[in-house]
Amino acid sequence: MSIKPILFESGVVKMLDQRRLPTEEVWNDYHDYQGVAEAITTMVVRGAPAIGVAAALGAALGARDIAARDFDGFFAQFEKICAVLAATRPTAVNLFWALDRMKSCARGNAQSPLPELKERLLAEALEIAAEDERLNRDLGRNGAPLILDGARVLTHCNAGALATGGYGTALGVIRAAVEQGKQLLVYADETRPFLQGSRLTAWELLRDGIPVTLICDNMAGYLMSKGEIDCVIVGADRIAANGDVANKIGTYTVAVLAREHNIPFYVAAPLSTIDLSMVDGSEIPIEERASREVTHVGAQLLAPESVGVRNPAFDVTPARLVSAIITERGVVSGDYRQGLRQLAEKGG
Structure with missing residues (x-):
């Protein structure tokens, strides 16, 4: 029953405006790549795999x-379009992966007539979207054995259908476990400052009939100390070659708490989120967003207007705190540098 947050219908990219959930379900239409770029920047769409899908469709709109008159002229303009889309958000590597795939598709069809090339680029973007949901379902099946029947599972941010082409990564594992008949309770961190947990994860799980309890971010340690959390599962925006994980701000805090309480901490992400060019997490660029996200909720001011604000959107969890990384090709633990590389090469 999981929703697909990005659709392509009658030449238009449609996105569920995630800024307006859970109170309103509003779909926005985008007719050009500039609109798609703005949607990514302003978080109409968010979540690393979903950003990649949106960027691919935006590139296809731009190509159209x-x-x-010829391929060289076409490709020069196409690269500029991809550069605009690539400049939207720096941390999620799926964005760059999808755009590189679109450029490779263009180069691979350089001899085709331009109308045919444009059709092939659209087909590639639609395949990226469809493939993402297929891979998430494979990932979910691979991770489901790690979630025991009766488990109380904590998740942070939103790594569900809304963050992907459909089904989800962390929530995909939870969905797969439920589909196998397991009885679970999900605790969703609210995930300040953008509240993806309270607005999005809680909405998704309630919509699918999966039991969910919302907690403030600073309650996780208390519940762990009381023995009320059995495991943690989160998504990722970029994973370095050594297994360091960049994810929504606050993930590192949850991982430290999980280690202190001997609770497994799992990361679920497709292989497109793994960036083997990054030696470790210190090389991952961390996006800083506007102070208003911290000082306001909607139009409501929560802090003195003149206060200084820091708003890093992501943090990096060291590989030593990660119990396992779940992908569509298998589960890796221990030596992440070797294991992730082997998975990347498997079928590659």
């Missing part, structure tokens, strides 16, 4: 509108 290019007026050129």
Whole structure:
């Protein structure tokens, strides 16, 4: 029953405006790549795999509108379109992976007539979207054995259908476990400052009939100390070659608490989120977002107007705190540097 947050219908990219959930379900239409870029920047769409899908479709829209006489002229303009989309958000590697795949598709069809090339680019973008949901379902099946029947599972941010092409990564594992007949209770951290846990994860799970309890971010340690959390599962925006994980701000805190209380801490992400070019997490760029996200909720001011604000959108959890990384090709633990590389090469 999981929703698909991005659709392509009649030449238009449609996105569920995640800023307006859970009180309103509003779909926005995008007719050009500039609109898609703005949607990514302003978090109409968010979540690393979903950003990649949106960028691919945005690139296809941009390609459709290019007026050129030959491939060289076309590709020069297409690269500029991809550069605009790539500049939207720096941390999620799926964005760059999807755009590189679109450029590779263009180069691979350089001899095709331009109308046919544009159609192939659209087909590639739609395949990226469909493939993401398939891979998430494979990932979910691989991770489900780690979630025991009766488990109380903590998750942070939203790594569900809303953050992907459908089904989800961390929530995909939870969905797969439920589909196998397991009885679970999910604790969702609210995830300040953008409240993806309270607004999005809680909405998704309630919609699918999966029991969920919302907690403030600073309650996780208390519940762990009382023995009320059995495992933690989160998504990722970029994973370095050594297994360091960049994810929504606050993930590192949860991982430290999990280690202190001997609770497994799992990361679920497709292989497109793994960036083997990054030696470790110190090389991952961390996006800083506007102070208003911290000082306001909607139009409501929560802090003195003149207060200084820091708003890093992500943090990095060291690989030593990660119990396992779940992907569509298998589960890795221990030596992440070797294991992740082997998975990347498996079928590659």
